[in-house]
Amino acid sequence: MGRHSKKGGPVALLLTTAASLALAGCTSASGNDRPAVAAAPVAAEEPYASTYERYPGVPTAIVGATIYDGAGGMIENGTVLFADGEVVGIGGADLAIPAGYTRVDGTGRFVTPGIIDIHSHLGDYPTPSVDAHSDGNEATDPTTPEVWAEHSVWPQDPGFSRALANGGITSLQILPGSANLMGGRSVTLKNVPSRTVQGMKFPGAPYSLKMACGENPKRVYGGRNRMPSTRMGNFAVNRETWIEAQEYMAEEEPDRDIAMETLAGVLSGEIMIQNHCYRADEMALVLSMADEFGYRVSAFHHAVESYKIADMLRDNEVCSAVWADWYGFKMEAYDAIPENAALIHNQGACVVIHSDDENGIQRLNQEAAKAQADGRRMGIDIADADVISWITLNAARAMGIGDVTGSLEAGKMADVVLWNGDPLSIYSRPEMVWIDGAVMYDMNDPQMRPVSDFELGQPGEGDVK
Amino acid sequence: MKRLLTLAVSSLALAASPALAQDVAITGATVALGDGSDPVENATVVVRGGRVVAAGAGVSVPAGMTVLDGTGTWVTPGIFASITNLGLVDVGAVSESNDVDADDSPFGAALDVSPVINPNAQDFGYSRAGGVTRASVMPEAGASIFGGQGAIIDLGADYDAVRHPRAFQVVEFGERGARLAGGSRTSVHALLRNALHEAGTYGDAGELRTAGSAGGQREGLGLDSRMPNNVDRQGDVLLTRFDAAALVPVVRGEQKLYVQVERASDILSVLALREEFPALDIVLVGATEGWMVADRIAAADVPVIANALRDLPASFEQLAATQSNVGRLVDAGVKVAIGGYDSSGDHPRNLPQQAGNMVALNRVPGATGLTWGEAFAAITSVPAEVAGLGGRMGVLAEGAHGDLVVWDGDPLETSSAPVRVFVDGVEQPLTNHQTRLRDRYRSLDESERPRAYEW
Numbered sequence: 018m019g020r021h022s023k024k025g026g027p028v029a030l031l032l033t034t035a036a037s038l039a040l041a042g043c044t045s046a047s048g049n050d051r052p053a054v055a056a057a058p059v060a061a062e063e064p065y066a067s068t069y070e071r072y073p074g075v076p077t078a079i080v081g082a083t084i085y086d087g088a089g090g091m092i093e094n095g096t097v098l099f100a101d102g103e104v105v106g107i108g109g110a111d112l113a114i115p116a117g118y119t120r121v122d123g124t125g126r127f128v129t130p131g132i133i134d135i136h137s138h139l140g141d142y143p144t145p146s147v148d149a150h151s152d153g154n155e156a157t158d159p160t161t162p163e164v165w166a167e168h169s170v171w172p173q174d175p176g177f178s179r180a181l182a183n184g185g186i187t188s189l190q191i192l193p194g195s196a197n198l199m200g201g202r203s204v205t206l207k208n209v210p211s212r213t214v215q216g217m218k219f220p221g222a223p224y225s226l227k228m229a230c231g232e233n234p235k236r237v238y239g240g241r242n243r244m245p246s247t248r249m250g251n252f253a254v255n256r257e258t259w260i261e262a263q264e265y266m267a268e269e270e271p272d273r274d275i276a277m278e279t280l281a282g283v284l285s286g287e288i289m290i291q292n293h294c295y296r297a298d299e300m301a302l303v304l305s306m307a308d309e310f311g312y313r314v315s316a317f318h319h320a321v322e323s324y325k326i327a328d329m330l331r332d333n334e335v336c337s338a339v340w341a342d343w344y345g346f347k348m349e350a351y352d353a354i355p356e357n358a359a360l361i362h363n364q365g366a367c368v369v370i371h372s373d374d375e376n377g378i379q380r381l382n383q384e385a386a387k388a389q390a391d392g393r394r395m396g397i398d399i400a401d402a403d404v405i406s407w408i409t410l411n412a413a414r415a416m417g418i419g420d421v422t423g424s425l426e427a428g429k430m431a432d433v434v435l436w437n438g439d440p441l442s443i444y445s446r447p448e449m450v451w452i453d454g455a456v457m458y459d460m461n462d463p464q465m466r467p468v469s470d471f472e473l474g475q476p477g478e479g480d481v482k
Numbered sequence: 483m484k485r486l487l488t489l490a491v492s493s494l495a496l497a498a499s500p501a502l503a504q505d506v507a508i509t510g511a512t513v514a515l516g517d518g519s520d521p522v523e524n525a526t527v528v529v530r531g532g533r534v535v536a537a538g539a540g541v542s543v544p545a546g547m548t549v550l551d552g553t554g555t556w557v558t559p560g561i562f563a564s565i566t567n568l569g570l571v572d573v574g575a576v577s578e579s580n581d582v583d584a585d586d587s588p589f590g591a592a593l594d595v596s597p598v599i600n601p602n603a604q605d606f607g608y609s610r611a612g613g614v615t616r617a618s619v620m621p622e623a624g625a626s627i628f629g630g631q632g633a634i635i636d637l638g639a640d641y642d643a644v645r646h647p648r649a650f651q652v653v654e655f656g657e658r659g660a661r662l663a664g665g666s667r668t669s670v671h672a673l674l675r676n677a678l679h680e681a682g683t684y685g686d687a688g689e690l691r692t693a694g695s696a697g698g699q700r701e702g703l704g705l706d707s708r709m710p711n712n713v714d715r716q717g718d719v720l721l722t723r724f725d726a727a728a729l730v731p732v733v734r735g736e737q738k739l740y741v742q743v744e745r746a747s748d749i750l751s752v753l754a755l756r757e758e759f760p761a762l763d764i765v766l767v768g769a770t771e772g773w774m775v776a777d778r779i780a781a782a783d784v785p786v787i788a789n790a791l792r793d794l795p796a797s798f799e800q801l802a803a804t805q806s807n808v809g810r811l812v813d814a815g816v817k818v819a820i821g822g823y824d825s826s827g828d829h830p831r832n833l834p835q836q837a838g839n840m841v842a843l844n845r846v847p848g849a850t851g852l853t854w855g856e857a858f859a860a861i862t863s864v865p866a867e868v869a870g871l872g873g874r875m876g877v878l879a880e881g882a883h884g885d886l887v888v889w890d891g892d893p894l895e896t897s898s899a900p901v902r903v904f905v906d907g908v909e910q911p912l913t914n915h916q917t918r919l920r921d922r923y924r925s926l927d928e929s930e931r932p933r934a935y936e937w
């Protein structure tokens with residue numbers, strides 16, 4: 018069977034995403050103050066294009082499992098069908114299984130869409146964590162929209178395999194770090210081993226620009242006696258840079274400027290914003306800045322105080338990508354509370370559970386479960402199936418890939434995890450993981466466990482980890 | 483759970499003196515003793531005078547005791563969190579609020595966390611609310627390979643946190659130790675051997691008496707009593723008198739030596755130190771590659787404190803990292819406490835999550851995890867044993883401290899949390915900065931007045 022990508026290729030998806038973004042923006046932005054934007058000059062073909070093609074799989078029917086579909090649905094004793102890289106259908110025990118499907122017994126097991134981490138530094142801060150591998154922050158200027166995370170990603174980072182085998186991660190967004198106000202472009206990856214980063218790039222996924230507010234940029238640059246050294250300095254530098262981008266877009270034939278191309282992409286709605294921000298008051302200011310320049314924030318990341326402004330985040334249709342219970346490690350994390358996710362959800366705003374951590378990415382299901390339980394104890398009951406959406410469809414949507422993955426719907430990518438028990442229980446682990454319908458991990462087959470080049474011939478090569 | 487006894491424990495302020503213990507019995511609960519055994523359903527726990535009287539099925543309740551109905555709950559000993567920084571930090575990245583290490587200090591081994599532990603730090607209350615009732619507090623090496631002296635604390639809401647000052651000395655081996663020692667592991671070995679020799683000589687000359695090793699009684703928190711008696715030393719020495727004095731109980735085996743070490747070959751080098759210094763009472767901290775030399779560690783009868791979930795080659799001394807490390811060590815006969823916090827998610831109160839993952843691991847072919855009883859023991863009785871306090875805490879055994887946690891479910895499960903916490907038989911407040919914020923922002927309604935008036 019040949020390997021091939023799906024659904025009209027990158028351009029179609031990018032346009033679709035940009036259009037839906039613009040629509041969403043209209044519902045929340047203040048309206049007529051959005052600047053007119055000219056088409057920015059771009060390279061004729063998509064540079065550094067994805068070369069990912071799905072691996073061979075067989076038509077598969079998982080039967081008898083409890084299914085969380087990622088979109089808030091749950092089916093007991095359910096059936097999931099997928100073939101040719103796509104979900105064919107899901108349903109109850111009565112769903113007809115076409116001829117030629119390989120049956121996988123899901124009795125006592127659970128099925129979810131592939132788990133998605135919206136905030137990872139795998140590859141750009143790989144292990145071993147030596148200085149020579151520190152490739153996540155271009156901390157030489159407070160605004161570096163010209164850098165692209167994919168140019169730092171080391172595909173041999175052993176962390177990818179742990180995220181797959183222990184966390185069921187099938188897609189993940191690699192972000193630049195938060196030293197800079199504008200840290201650069203993210204890259205969204207399929208969690209498949211590859212010799213090149215292009216071989217991991219999620220076909221058609223839109224880019225995001227990583228931004229950061231608060232302590233980090235002002236500490237990094239203030240420590241060098243340069244701007245920004247304060248929170249007001251953070252905003253001033255951001256605003257001046259957005260004005261520069263507007264001027265660039267107004268030019269008839271501007272010279273190529275890869276920093277400005279990224280910012281123009283944001284202002285024209287093609288590139289999303291992933292904004293590292295902890296404090297509620299700063300998130301509110303960022304939303305005003307987005308209004309001022311006519312862009313949308315897709316998600317606030319870390320967002321430990323989102324619970325204080327969950328109503329505002331709901332009204333602005335901004336997701337909060339949060340930990341379950343990290344707190345206190347820095348001043349702006351002092352008011353983090355474990356009920357954050359539940360309180361955000363309870364206001365009707367979008368929750369994503371993220372890791373920002375090569376260990377946490379292996380347990381997003383447990384983090385979601387803890388956040389759910391912390392809500393329940395304060396009287397906020399959130400259904401298990403909705404909690405699963407925090408680490409699947411909500412993440413996918415906030416990354417601009419919600420139309421093609423993140424839930425088990427006919428026609429979507431067959432990114433599937435079979436768990437050996439309820440994924441919201443501490444006692445469960447991924448048993449099998451499919452990416453685009455191909456088995457990429459099988460707990461019961463020692464050979465179906467990727468080993469990075471770095472680990473060959475090392476102590477513990479191929480160990481269960 | 484029916485609350486037959488309601489106690490006034492909502493105050494945020496610490497009592498100047500510990501409250502009086504209550505005599506209490508909890509019946510009908512699922513009880514885990516913490517000793518490695520399986521949980522027992524419909525069991526009873528009796529605490530009197532701040533100490534456990536009995537726990538298990540068929541335990542009768544003495545007449546006249548307050549009885550709590552524990553139906554639907556789990557009752558366990560409190561979590562013993564090893565190698566924490568509880569009470570040393572308000573905010574990690576706010577350096578003026580962080581006393582974990584002393585980068586610019588002229589002292590190393592002499593540093594002592596006991597007088598600086600602050601039970602009002604929010605992490606104290608937050609950890610207590612998570613079921614942590616005892617902990618070791620470990621200074622980290624800053625200016626030398628020696629971190630200084632750690633303490634064993636309880637997390638009761640009072641100012642008597644430090645129960646065993648100067649319980650152990652900390653030394654940094656491996657990559658970090660090498661950097662602190664001047665750039666190579668060779669220098670770590672030279673510095674450590676020199677220091678222990680100097681301390682040995684110093685102890686002989688000074689006829690010192692040691693204080694503060696793992697004794698049962700609360701020790702004073704003043705300056706080290708060995709200091710004033712000593713004459714100046716002769717010859718070329720590297721250690722300050724203060725540091726040399728602090729190492730006297732280490733070289734005599736009267737104070738434990740916590741050695742931070744990861745690589746298999748480094749672990750063997752640490753074990754070999756006892757050929758030269760036979761009295762050393764070593765605890766391996768970290769031991770990421772311990773499973774590769776598990777038999778040697780077991781034969782040396784040296785316990786281990788390890789983060790359970792390390793599985794990445796985070797450094798060249800952790801290439802063989804696997805989540806099976808703890809299970810393989812335990813199977814080889816090593817005493818292993820789960821402890822260690824690699825990310826802000828590995829908080830002391832999340833130790834049950836680390837332990838629970840060890841149970842899940844047993845279902846993965848080729849992996850080695852722990853049974854439920856072993857996993858829970860690894861965060862209760864075993865860390866107490868590693869600290870030299872076995873049988874006295876972290877276990878529901880007769881005479882042990884009356885540290886109880888009543889959980890709303892299986893304590894290793896992600897969905898469970900404490901509903902009541904007792905330290906030495908005293909019920910503890912579970913409120914803290916985080917719970918107060920939760921309560922304030924339960925609603926965002928400001929139609930009448932700002933949220934700031936909700937408190």
